[in-house]
Amino acid sequence: MCGGYSFSWAGSDVLPVVRTAVMVQIGAAVTEELLFRALALQALEQLWGSRAALAITSLFFGAAHLGAPGANAWSGLAIALEAGALLGAAFLWRRSIWFVAGLHFAWNTAEQLLGIPVSGHAPEGLFTVGMHGSALLTGGGFGLEASVVPVLTALALAIRMLVLAHRNGGLKSRRRAGC
Secondary structure (H helix, E strand, C coil): CCEEEEEEECCCCHHHHHHHHHHHHHHHHHHHHHHHHHHHHHHHHHHHCHHHHHHHHHHHHHHHCCCCCCCCHHHHHHHHHHHHHHHHHHHHHHCCHHHHHHHHHHHHHHHHHHCCCECCECCCCCEEEEEEECHHHHCHHHCHHHCHHHHHHHHHHHHHHHHHHHHCCCCCCCCCCCC
8 A cells, every 4th residue: 555665586696796795895884984983973062062963964965865876855864863873872872883883784775685775876786676656755865874773673672772872871961151
């Protein structure tokens, strides 16, 4: 009724596809997490506190994906809300860049291996995917990241992680001007 995805085996040789996916997605996850969470989020957090740092880096994360194939204003906002907020909250909760890079890597690799476009890029996967129905539900050509379903799911998880970060004392307040 609502559409979705259909998968068929691509007939690929498994090991080269998996090896390529792992190498590409390790590079993407580690690079993006070092830039957005290890550097930007923590620097902004020192200046303006955790909440502002999370909001700013999430928006920049979404904007950084606007150059991807099939990107539009919605996909940029979806990435900001979904991945930017979720990965930023995960960092604030655990304070581990490797935990966050691992989450990022797992998501992107699973998408690629399933044959779903990753942020508009459609590298070879183990399956050929067919999308049926509304782009709001499937994410269209940009991929699952532009679907409202993972956006809402990721926001719910991010809120939970922020609550846990607050309980653990992991959120920093805005720095006050010194005397």
